[in-house]
Amino acid sequence: MSFEPVWGAPIAWYLFLAGLGGGAFITSAFLRWKHPEAHGMRFAGHIIAPVVVIIGLFLLMFDAEAGLHNPLRFALLLHNPCSVMTWGVVFLAAFVIIALITLLLDCLKKQVPVWLEIAGSVFAVCVGAYTGALLGVCQTFPLWNNALLPILFLVSAVSTGMSSVLLVGGLKFPKEFDSVGVLKKFHYCFPIIELVLVASLCFITSYNSVAGFESVMSLVCGNWAVLFWLGFIVVGLVAPTAVETWLLFISKPGFEETPKAHYIGAAADAGVLIGGFLLRFLIVVAALPVALV
Template identity: 65%
Template sequence: MTYEPIWGGIIAWYLFLAGLGGGAFITSAFLKWTKPEATTMRRIGHIVAPVAVCIGLVLLMFDAKAGFLNPLRFALLLSNFGSVMTWGVVFLAAFTIIALIVLVLDLMKKSVPNWLDIVGVVAGVCVAIYTGVLLGVCQTFPLWNNALLPILFLVSALSTGAAAVIAIGILVKPQEFNEIGLLKKTHYALPAIEILLVASLVFITAHTNQAGFNSIMNLIGGQWGAWFWIGFVIVGLLAPTIIETVTLFFSSPQFEEGATARWLSFASDAGVLVGGFLLRYLVIVAALPLTMVVPML
């Protein structure tokens, strides 16, 4: 008997874009506090954040179908604060409003108050964590119902958000890319943390029950095995880590500031973005539910 996933690519894109938006805003705030001269890259983060989240929300409404036919149904989610979906709407709405206000202030060349950046960072973290909690409340799926998943999605959101800002920054303002050493080194550590979290998630889920074991086998050795190892692990984690290790720690300052290093970093960040999407997609489609056995009377 085969199992058809209840969610697919659209929800994976929603989770990916929501996390990326939160991560991009956090990256922009990080640059403001550590490298305020990088105004263009900060603005890139301010643009990416609301745009990514809004596109993700449109995809969510499209997947829900009834969202376009009767948008007021989404407002009913605010009537139950015991629901994860309700808190998700609150976090997403608050983050989107804050991100848009910050973007308008930035485009008007007005100073963004520190308190607004801090509130936006907190909202961005909540949005990133929520994307993992949304799956985690489904207790019948051991791969989703794991306390590590929200943490993994948060780290991935920070990584993809920074990757998006850096990649666009390389194309738009390459000279600023050479001046954000602290962000590059911070971003470098995130894939390594992801590797540890993914390994822990796989090990714990595989030893939870039979459905958990089957989900992991489906992920790493079944029909999704090639996507997991080649797309996520190699392209999304190992290749970026190797590229950044060479450019940051084993190359001369002249090479690190040259065009070749920038394009290598761009390829690295593109790989991080591919891996970030595949992480969510594979977690969704590879998960298998617990089976219920009804004894014969």
């Protein structure tokens, strides 16, 4: 008899930090393309990317006790090219190496090659999608075994990565923050897309099995309902979207560039980060397995 792994908060943090790091790197690459003058914000993204992913990997090793006591056992993950875990190790290792090299070049005030930033962005996308595929291989958990999950986690990864860079920009580099209008408007779409994907995931999962229905019910009206609606939906998606709508399209001309607006925007970005973690935590803890006979 085989048993599926049961994961908790450490894995949720790992999934969140891995996606956040990939999203931060993608944001830095986007800034190079559309806002090359935002040097401070780009550098912030290059710092965030490897640091948070490395922290997430340590959390993964701590949760996987065998790997904690004998890290060399993680090398065994590389022997099966058909495994999602194997590809995850490859994506994470390649991304961390590229992100660290990029950060070193930035610290040395040297130009980061375009090809290196493109390669890093490709692996960042792979890391963001892999965090969803990692859960999806557990076929007995309907909430995880859904093709939408890697897409949802990738969208959330880019959204949280952009929020982290914008948060630092609004507090530390206000002049650069005021000049990155394209990034702000691009980021504005992601919580809306995420909301649509979450609704679709819940709808599809609730109809594919009894376990799927019960998992969704535990989110929307069960044990995790308060955290889901207030924490994830309101704080993580609706409130940031409402704030950004006001700042970008409704507020008086010039208000967006004031210190008050910077702090309000930083609060909205912090909400997106909270929502990004809660998304992964709730997906991990609310999933119920199909009953095996």
